[in-house]
Amino acid sequence: MGLSSRKSKTSSSRHNGKGHTLEKQLEAEPNRPVKIKSKSKSKMSNKWLWIGCLLVVLGIGFALLGDKIHISSVWSGRRKYEFDPRPVPDFDIRRGIERRSNLSLEEFTELYDAKWPVLVTDAMQNWAALKKWTKQFFITNYGAEVVSFKGTSGKLHQSQGLAAPIGLFLQHLHESAPNQWSYADDEVFLVRNPELKKDIDTPIYLKEDFFSLLPQDIRPWNAMLLWGTRYSRSTLHIDPYNWTGTNAVLRGRKAWKLFPPGQDHLLYVPSGRSSGFPLDCPKYQSQIDTFDYDPKKFPLFKKAKYIEFDQLPGEMLFIPTGWFHQAYNREETLAISSQVWNTQKLQTSYARNR
Numbered sequence: 253m254g255l256s257s258r259k260s261k262t263s264s265s266r267h268n269g270k271g272h273t274l275e276k277q278l279e280a281e282p283n284r285p286v287k288i289k290s291k292s293k294s295k296m297s298n299k300w301l302w303i304g305c306l307l308v309v310l311g312i313g314f315a316l317l318g319d320k321i322h323i324s325s326v327w328s329g330r331r332k333y334e335f336d337p338r339p340v341p342d343f344d345i346r347r348g349i350e351r352r353s354n355l356s357l358e359e360f361t362e363l364y365d366a367k368w369p370v371l372v373t374d375a376m377q378n379w380a381a382l383k384k385w386t387k388q389f390f391i392t393n394y395g396a397e398v399v400s401f402k403g404t405s406g407k408l409h410q411s412q413g414l415a416a417p418i419g420l421f422l423q424h425l426h427e428s429a430p431n432q433w434s435y436a437d438d439e440v441f442l443v444r445n446p447e448l449k450k451d452i453d454t455p456i457y458l459k460e461d462f463f464s465l466l467p468q469d470i471r472p473w474n475a476m477l478l479w480g481t482r483y484s485r486s487t488l489h490i491d492p493y494n495w496t497g498t499n500a501v502l503r504g505r506k507a508w509k510l511f512p513p514g515q516d517h518l519l520y521v522p523s524g525r526s527s528g529f530p531l532d533c534p535k536y537q538s539q540i541d542t543f544d545y546d547p548k549k550f551p552l553f554k555k556a557k558y559i560e561f562d563q564l565p566g567e568m569l570f571i572p573t574g575w576f577h578q579a580y581n582r583e584e585t586l587a588i589s590s591q592v593w594n595t596q597k598l599q600t601s602y603a604r605n606r
């Protein structure tokens with residue numbers, strides 16, 4: 253080892269107070285290499301060890317304090333469900349409703365499923381029901397079958413649950429006024445008359461459905477018959493279990509208002525109510541009728557942001573999980589609603605609750 257290199261080592265070792273001794277040794281025996289004890293080196297290692305420990309402790313602290321424990325997958329039975337956490341989207345209602353046809357499953361999943369509502373204009377093309385399900389068809393073939401409906405001679409919140417033979421109900425369907433309407437919303441009509449299900453079909457977008465994993469007796473009925481007079485309407489609500497909902501209009505015209513998540517405080521939703529569904533499912537129902545709304549009673553509602561549009565026969569609406577929605581039948585309107593729980597719904601709910 254040359255002297256210059258020995259010198260430089262010596263000078264660097266001054267920082268740890270050993271330079272003095274080494275210099276003396278060098279002066280005494282200039283041609284003999286001097287071994288620099290590794291003590292200073294181990295001190296350096298210790299320093300990095302401490303810094304490393306500190307970083308680990310800080311990392312754990314931040315993870316815990318920031319409540320960011322991350323679960324990326326869950327096993328259920330022998331199936332593994334992967335979660336792909338994503339930021340909660342920024343809802344910009346200027347995007348409005350989009351009408352799509354030839355929509356691939358990949359595009360549906362990427363752009364809409366559990367994220368943004370969409371009207372698909374060719375999802376019902378093969379439904380025999382589009383032509384077959386006339387008023388006369390039901391009066392002739394199912395006239396005596398009982399249908400449940402709600403009716404009011406006043407406001408939405410004054411409506412009552414009723415039941416009548418569907419033949420009778422349909423014979424009076426043309427009788428309505430802004431404050432006098434009736435609306436069949438029967439979850440079991442198609443269950444009791446299962447041959448009718450052959451006239452409708454499940455589009456590719458709804459093939460994955462975790463409800464099918466539940467025991468039959470706690471699984472929600474699928475395919476609700478919705479047949480209303482002009483002026484009839486639903487409440488403003490989120491569907492039970494926060495499912496992804498669909499609504500397929502066969503006849504008539506439906507007006508919609510859809511509210512992106514995060515606005516419950518503006519929508520006057522009483523808390524602590526149960527939907528009546530099993531599995532402890534809360535009821536998410538607003539007191540507001542957005543189509544006949546009293547600004548004095550519900551002043552905060554004017555701040556709520558929503559998209560509104562009309563849905564026409566042959567169009568299927570997909571309502572994302574967690575969106576409050578209300579429908580209003582501008583004419584006598586026949587529709588079928590249904591629902592799924594799928595990967596996108598679970599991922600979105602998971603991301604929102606992180």
Ligand SMILES: O=C(O)CCC(=O)C(=O)O
Pocket residue numbers: 476478485486491497499506577578579580587589590
């Ligand atoms: O078409 C309607 O009246 C709305 C139905 C609805 O919101 C639902 O099925 O969740």
